[in-house]
Amino acid sequence: MLYFSRWKAILIWLATALSILVAIPNFLPKATLDALPSWVPKKTMTLGLDLQGGSHIMLKLERGDIVKERMQTALDDVRTNLRKAGIGYTGLNGSGQKLTFKLRDVTQIDAARDALKDLTALVSLGGLSGGSIQEATLSNTDDGAFELDLTDQGINYRVQSAVSQSIEVVRRRVDELGTTEPLIQRQGSDRIIVQVPGLDDPQRLKAILNQTAKLTFHLVDNSMPAVDAVNGRPPANSEVVYSNDDPPVPYLIQKTAILSGENLVDAQPGFNQQNSEPIVSFRFDSAGAQKFGRVTQEHVGEPFAVILDNQVITAPVINEPILGGQGQISGNFTVESANDLAVLLRAGALPATLTVVEERTVGPGLGADSIRAGFIAGVIGLIAVIAFMTFFYGTLGMIANLAMIINVLMIIAILSLLGATLTLPGIAGIVLTIGQAVDSNVLFYERFREEVKAGRSIPQAMEAGFNKAFGTIIDANLTTLIAAVILFYMGSGPVRGFAITLSIGIITTVFTAYTVSRLMIAIWMRRTRPKALPKGVRTGFFDFAQIRFMAIRNYTFAISAALTIGAIAGFATLGLNLGIDFTGGSIIELKAKQGDANIGDIRERLGTLNLGGLQVQGFGEPSNVLVRVQSQEAGENAEQSAVNKIRGELSEQYEFRRVEVVGPSVSGELAMTGIIGVGLSLIAIMGYIWVRFEWQFAIGAIIATLHDLLLTIGLFVFTGLEFDITSIAAVLTIVGYSLNDTVVVYDRLRENLRRYKKMPLPLLIDTSINSTLSRTILTSVTTMIAILALVVFGGDVIRGFTISMLFGVVVGTFSSIYIAAPVLILFKLRPDTFDKDKDNKATAEIQSPAV
Incomplete structure (x- = not known):
């Protein structure tokens, strides 16, 4: 009903006012925000790294390090336990996840199994889920050969624990850098995502994150020169470790560490008072201080080595006992490297190496350019759409424009409340919403015009127009929403930002169309009491359209088939210009x-x-x-x-x-994820159309959508545009838009099938397309205007993304008329299958509402 009770109207205006209040802080300088009272909302959208600069780094924990560490631990445990039990063995060796040895005396098999039972005991997982796992299994033969296997389940448990520990270490390291609002989270079973906005030096971040920071203190072995140990064979309890100098200097050190970084409680950068060189001062805990004091007291005059990640940082001589638990590390440090080492030592060591498998870094200068380009594109697109709607619909167009502006402010308000991240593709999602937001109003206005032509009064025509258009609005927007939701779950980074803004935009579009637009129209009608269609509406020339679309369907099929075959042939022979997202x-x-x-x-x-x-x-x-x-x-x-x-x-x-x-592993995953995302979107949307319409409609929609996808692929093939992860977002958007257009035609066709059961199907399809032609053209043009602003003014980074979307709007409009509709003739859709009673309900008279 176009009647709104007072409380409903108040709630609608309250929601609008709150949206404006929450959105406004995004347009104010920080100094102005700080000066506002505390009760004023100040939360703003978080700018993505592509808008404010910064680094996105994906780290992968090296499973091999965990396996190697577990195997070394197992070797030590087997060796220790068997010696304690007085059991002789030979050939103790570990490779991969398998450890083998053989007993000297086969009569000790049972004793050996008993001595090693702790290694195969169940380990409690803890937590709410409880449960336990077995980290190793032990087997043997009658001749005394034993085999200890580290289970995959146990290694996976250790990997998960190491990732959790690594996240905390990484967080401490990043926090020590003084960056603002970093995002550190687990992804999958063995990866960590680190996002640091506004970072000026990504190289420093990677250097700090890459280092394991395993610090140990060792005595230097002076029993032989280090050079002789390199060329010959070092003593059994010593090994050669090189320094981090250029060129590296070899040191012969004892394998057993005096102390490790676990005993450190603090580390700070500083300067040597004698020569002013940068140093790192450290302090041990009480246990570490006692042990370090005892060792240095026993080895005065001997050198000891400070080793970080298997490299000797410094090897000073112990001139006197160090009894206070404090010391300093000197070397070829700069001020920054000394500070970074202190950061690493304070944060603690990583349990395993973290490898950078994906990096996306944007400098602050490019981020500022992207913000400026996105803002300009958005403003130009908004102005162009406002002018277009005002020209064609006059007063009603201005109402639609006002609802569209409120719609955009609601999107910004919701993004602000959610703390969502606005990316450059996210701006594209908002601009696309601007183009599509008028679609709901156009659908309603054109339905309103039809009802006026049919002889209804203005209030009756308004009510009937809203009622008949609303189902189409829901169907059309749900198809795009399905694609956007799947894009969110399958995508990552900026693509998710695009999916979020598009999804929110679809929801707010439906809300503003059904509440804000209707309320403003009700107020306008109450004040003006119009007796006829407003003079500003200039879409009447579409009423005389009697285009015989189906008369040339064989020709359009042939042209489309030729273009589609050409696209497939080009894809098979030339291939896509794949971006690094898919190739590495x-x-x-x-x-x-x-x-x-x-x-x-x-x-x-x-x-x-x-x-x-x-x-x-x-x-x-x-x-x-x-x-x-x-x-x-x-x-x-x-x-x-x-x-x-x-x-x-x-x-x-x-x-x-x-x-x-x-990296190669990530690129393969992104390619598979993209394929799965497109496939799931098609299946979900087709399922929805199958339920809402007849099976012929679903088949027609599938064929039309595949036609649009293949032609879009052809665009990438023959223009050489780079096909990357954002192209997947563009493809899914094209799928949603194409089906949006197709659903509008199908909805009118279904209505006419119930109304004109005797009319030949080709003529009935022509009638349906002509009756929705004004909506098709106006919506397509407004969407193209908005996207064209992105193509021209949105910047080079997303130009391929926006060009493909613009192309998709064109082919989507074409396919909804010349592919989706004619396919119904091919599959012999029968009008007599539709229920006449439904038609009676659809065309029932609607009483004049109170306005």
């Missing part, structure tokens, strides 16, 4: 610090680094360059090594504005 490798965006970039010089200098396939090309302005490096074959760490080499070569002349590194 690195992308580096550079900006010359002075003048224009010298592409030829960059190509020549990088060609000497032996990095394999390498592309250097202009990107946007003359001072910008994009460098693409193929995936390195030497493992995950090789990708980081390649980027470091490029930094070393170009950092003096060029600013590194953006760095994206994707």
